[in-house]
Amino acid sequence: MSQPFRRSSGGHIDRTQPITVSFNGKTLHGYRGDTIASMLIASGSHLAGRSFKYHRPRGILSHGSDEPNALLSVDWRPEKGEGRRDPNNRASVVEARSGLKTATQNHWPSLETDIGAVNDLLSPVFVAGFYYKTFMWPRKFWDKVYEPFIRKAAGLGDAPEVPDADRYANRHAHADILVVGAGPAGLSAALAASEDGSKRVILADEGFKLGGALLNDVTSEIDGKPAAVWVEEMVAQLDARENVIVLPRTTVFGYYNHNHIAMVERVADHRDNAPDGLARERLWQVRASKVIIAAGSHERPLVFENNDRPGIMLAESARAFINRYAVLPGKSLVVATCGASAYRTALDAKAAGMDVKIVDIRLGEDCGPELAEARSAGIDVLTGHTVVKALGTKRVTGVVVAPLGNDGSVGTRRTLTCDCVAMSGGWTPSVHLFSQSRGKLAFDASLDAFLPGQSAQEEVSAGACHGIYDLSEIIADGYKAGGSDTSVSATATFTGFQPVRVLPTDADPKKVKAFIDFQNDVTAKDIKLAVREGFESIEHVKRYTTTGMATDQGKTSNMNALGLVAGLLDRPLPAIGTTTFRPPYTPVTFGALVGPSREDRFEPVRTTAIDPWAVANGAEFEPVGQWRRAHYFPKAGEDMHAAVARECKAVRTSVGIFDASTLGKIEVVGPDAAEFMNRIYTNAWAKLKVGGCRYGLMLGENGFVMDDGVVARLAEDRFHVTTTTGGAPRVFQHMEDYLQTEWPDLDVFITSITEQWAAIAVQGPNARKVVEPFVSDIDMSEGAFPHMAVREGFICGVPTRLFRVSFTGETGFEVNVPVDYAEAVWKTLYEEGRKYDITPYGTETMHVLRCEMGFIIVGQETDGTATPDDVGLSGLVSKKKPDFVGMRSLARPDMLLPDRKQLVGILAKDPNEVLEEGAQVVEDPSLPVPVPMIGHVTSSYFSSNCGRSIAMAMIKGGRARIDQTVWVTTPKGFTEATISTSVFHTVQGEKVDA
Amino acid sequence: MLLIRCPHCGNRPEIEFHCGGEAHIARPETPSEMTDQHWAEFLYYRTNPKGMHAERWQHRHGCGRWFNALRDTVTDKFAATYEMGSPRPDLAATPAPARTA
Numbered sequence A: 001m002s003q004p005f006r007r008s009s010g011g012h013i014d015r016t017q018p019i020t021v022s023f024n025g026k027t028l029h030g031y032r033g034d035t036i037a038s039m040l041i042a043s044g045s046h047l048a049g050r051s052f053k054y055h056r057p058r059g060i061l062s063h064g065s066d067e068p069n070a071l072l073s074v075d076w077r078p079e080k081g082e083g084r085r086d087p088n089n090r091a092s093v094v095e096a097r098s099g100l101k102t103a104t105q106n107h108w109p110s111l112e113t114d115i116g117a118v119n120d121l122l123s124p125v126f127v128a129g130f131y132y133k134t135f136m137w138p139r140k141f142w143d144k145v146y147e148p149f150i151r152k153a154a155g156l157g158d159a160p161e162v163p164d165a166d167r168y169a170n171r172h173a174h175a176d177i178l179v180v181g182a183g184p185a186g187l188s189a190a191l192a193a194s195e196d197g198s199k200r201v202i203l204a205d206e207g208f209k210l211g212g213a214l215l216n217d218v219t220s221e222i223d224g225k226p227a228a229v230w231v232e233e234m235v236a237q238l239d240a241r242e243n244v245i246v247l248p249r250t251t252v253f254g255y256y257n258h259n260h261i262a263m264v265e266r267v268a269d270h271r272d273n274a275p276d277g278l279a280r281e282r283l284w285q286v287r288a289s290k291v292i293i294a295a296g297s298h299e300r301p302l303v304f305e306n307n308d309r310p311g312i313m314l315a316e317s318a319r320a321f322i323n324r325y326a327v328l329p330g331k332s333l334v335v336a337t338c339g340a341s342a343y344r345t346a347l348d349a350k351a352a353g354m355d356v357k358i359v360d361i362r363l364g365e366d367c368g369p370e371l372a373e374a375r376s377a378g379i380d381v382l383t384g385h386t387v388v389k390a391l392g393t394k395r396v397t398g399v400v401v402a403p404l405g406n407d408g409s410v411g412t413r414r415t416l417t418c419d420c421v422a423m424s425g426g427w428t429p430s431v432h433l434f435s436q437s438r439g440k441l442a443f444d445a446s447l448d449a450f451l452p453g454q455s456a457q458e459e460v461s462a463g464a465c466h467g468i469y470d471l472s473e474i475i476a477d478g479y480k481a482g483g484s485d486t487s488v489s490a491t492a493t494f495t496g497f498q499p500v501r502v503l504p505t506d507a508d509p510k511k512v513k514a515f516i517d518f519q520n521d522v523t524a525k526d527i528k529l530a531v532r533e534g535f536e537s538i539e540h541v542k543r544y545t546t547t548g549m550a551t552d553q554g555k556t557s558n559m560n561a562l563g564l565v566a567g568l569l570d571r572p573l574p575a576i577g578t579t580t581f582r583p584p585y586t587p588v589t590f591g592a593l594v595g596p597s598r599e600d601r602f603e604p605v606r607t608t609a610i611d612p613w614a615v616a617n618g619a620e621f622e623p624v625g626q627w628r629r630a631h632y633f634p635k636a637g638e639d640m641h642a643a644v645a646r647e648c649k650a651v652r653t654s655v656g657i658f659d660a661s662t663l664g665k666i667e668v669v670g671p672d673a674a675e676f677m678n679r680i681y682t683n684a685w686a687k688l689k690v691g692g693c694r695y696g697l698m699l700g701e702n703g704f705v706m707d708d709g710v711v712a713r714l715a716e717d718r719f720h721v722t723t724t725t726g727g728a729p730r731v732f733q734h735m736e737d738y739l740q741t742e743w744p745d746l747d748v749f750i751t752s753i754t755e756q757w758a759a760i761a762v763q764g765p766n767a768r769k770v771v772e773p774f775v776s777d778i779d780m781s782e783g784a785f786p787h788m789a790v791r792e793g794f795i796c797g798v799p800t801r802l803f804r805v806s807f808t809g810e811t812g813f814e815v816n817v818p819v820d821y822a823e824a825v826w827k828t829l830y831e832e833g834r835k836y837d838i839t840p841y842g843t844e845t846m847h848v849l850r851c852e853m854g855f856i857i858v859g860q861e862t863d864g865t866a867t868p869d870d871v872g873l874s875g876l877v878s879k880k881k882p883d884f885v886g887m888r889s890l891a892r893p894d895m896l897l898p899d900r901k902q903l904v905g906i907l908a909k910d911p912n913e914v915l916e917e918g919a920q921v922v923e924d925p926s927l928p929v930p931v932p933m934i935g936h937v938t939s940s941y942f943s944s945n946c947g948r949s950i951a952m953a954m955i956k957g958g959r960a961r962i963d964q965t966v967w968v969t970t971p972k973g974f975t976e977a978t979i980s981t982s983v984f985h986t987v988q989g990e991k992v993d994a
Numbered sequence B: 001m002l003l004i005r006c007p008h009c010g011n012r013p014e015i016e017f018h019c020g021g022e023a024h025i026a027r028p029e030t031p032s033e034m035t036d037q038h039w040a041e042f043l044y045y046r047t048n049p050k051g052m053h054a055e056r057w058q059h060r061h062g063c064g065r066w067f068n069a070l071r072d073t074v075t076d077k078f079a080a081t082y083e084m085g086s087p088r089p090d091l092a093a094t095p096a097p098a099r100t101a
Ligand SMILES: [Zn+2]
Pocket: B006, B007, B008, B009, B010, B059, B062, B063, B064, B065
């Protein structure tokens, strides 16, 4: 018989759809509507994992997402190959489907026989603060002994080792009202809120079936109908409303600013034959005008010796298994409780044919009507009794109980034989989302619970998470939250409990393992030790013992831990504080968070119009900001060094062609354009003639170099500004900021034209010969078109802004053409250039050539603390203008100090040694450490044109140190070098100044 | 993610905006006539209050316009957004605006 503990009828399962699931290689049988937990219980077993620290056998504690023990590795589609397995799925909420391959965690070699269980015997070693105490010293043990141990011990389950094969979707939505949780309060709230059809309502529930706790309820009636029927009717009404989106299998996991709600919808895992391409999960980001939190509550375990033995579960969970899933958690049940609600479990278990006893720590006179009802149903109830311990190892076989005297003494023990225990330590409202919203919690002593207090955002809590436990009151509270005063008449709920932190025992508490936090294996003893060692704030106790810090965020354990600490310190519970809840409410897959933003879509790559040609011609690429740029163009057998040496030679001896399209380009237009340029740049612009170019330098208001680039004046009122590749957005926004906020009187507008114009640089002694044949409407003669000039006309029949500029020192043109024509123009010029052995070159050669000329790159030589004078560009700073951005800062005393770092050349003594960029420079390496540093290397290359290595550096008072010998750090020590001027190459013939 | 009301476009998510620091610090008319101390104060000294803070925001990935906002630095709630050049609203004198959410 494959399901010996399956009841013959009832439950929210579809008996027409039998299913099988693989569990540790064995086959579990069940039905659609089951979870892995209910199938395991149907098979007669509770053993579902080993614990994290002590490797104790663990069962199923809960029926919900608060489950701390039964964590499974699940391969969702083993038939589709690798990449669909993830760890730490809670067996209690995994919707079972044929084909799932599941396995338990934290054991070796098997769940039944786990060598790690020796930790349980060594447990005196693993006391509170164990990590802090044990791994302090000796230092040399850290790498080889401690760290590997911590790493091995710190993880729950095994992380997947292959890329996630699934795809994940995301969606943004707006709602007037978002309702979290579809139990009685949430359903009522959603119905009320959507009543008049004017509001968009989203109802999300983490479960795969709506109804919340009512799914476990076979006795309550609402307005004369069974609870399950009421749920069906409510759901049907909501489904029929066009203004309502109902989302089962959707966990609201994050409550952020201004009612920004994040939730994850499980789309595919539960589906048989999910079509290829269907997203596995969908991340929803909802902006809601109002959030109604109807998240329910969590039951607390009781804390007694061996309260973690398989077969011991929460009382409401036992009821859920019996009623919702139609499985019996055993034959003989002991219900251990300090409150009323567990009596409902006892009655339902009795009605389902189980042998049931109740052990209640409360005295008979403190109990409510539940006591009489249980006794009249024939259930043996021991009031005023404590549970001293549970018996059994891999399955509970009984509990030892004892009466409590009036003085708190523990009386004569007796053993109750059983194969399952349902325990209830009272209830904790789920205030996680309210706390995430930054609302303030308020302690309610009568409920022994923190409740939502002062709100920080537009939200309201309803039902059990609001501290309301009676069914008709819950429903009324839901309606009220949704804006209605509807009330119903429902069967009275057994409510009320007497909180007890640790059940009284006559055993030596130092030898007792009574678990508070099951997932992190924290016992009452650990918390007592932490308090004894002086930890009093709950935040410190948490970190020292790790209680409440596991993936379940202490949903079942927090209140027991808090109460225990408060009791030990003899302080009121709210004085201990409560912990801050943070997203996510339950673990979220990385896949859902990342969504489609992976691989090529992780970060969009900007490519130029010339990029396809570069790919086809074997370029190696490098990322520059978001751009992909050709780094160099190796020929067969060439490494980077050889390719760059060849490219550099070619530009100096004949002609090279370079894709400069990534340079930022901004058009500055308007009657006040020249005045605006005067204020934004250090240079004077009024006298720049139309058709002229100038190298512009831009400072921040702090006086430091911000960007540079060639600026062309196309008309009296129109400038074509170029910026560095990486600086384009920054420069544009800098201009925009000043225009809008400081000088709104200036009649100027600016437009980014980076994406409109491609730029092809043709550089070298033969550059003119390559370009000239294709140009029309422009006088190309030297006299008419000198260096640092711009002309508008046509090239290859398409419009061009043709710049006569050079960043190499050679004769150069920058052919700006509309991007759609750029590749064709490039190819035409390249074909013509073959007559002169034209050489395409990349960014590396561009860098070497400009360094040979001593031209700086902003962001390489400068680091946000360099003034124009520091980098030898004081000649670009107008002395005549009354003001420009950054001018006043240049006059601050610190900006004029003689020992500021200044740009110089630096030549290694060994001409074949290429210094490291970023290397520190010192005067005397024999000085004691720390050796005073006088500067650092900013750019360094091997220059084939110079026949040696060259470098630039920023050196304190550098211009006064020319020819001084210095020492530069290397990976091995120091190397000798000489300070020089920063111009390394003299161009023959035509003289250009960039 | 904050929800910010651009005075020109309405409520938009924070990801579309860029914060430009404290508002109502006008660039001096004649910087060259300022003392080093006053210039340093203009450049670097900011109030950094706990509570209501007037700050510059730009709807960078929307209309591109700069505007000012009053934001509570404790709760992140925006009390007002207003156009560049307008004076800081007197919150005590006006009824509380509708919540941004
Ligand atoms: Zn806008």
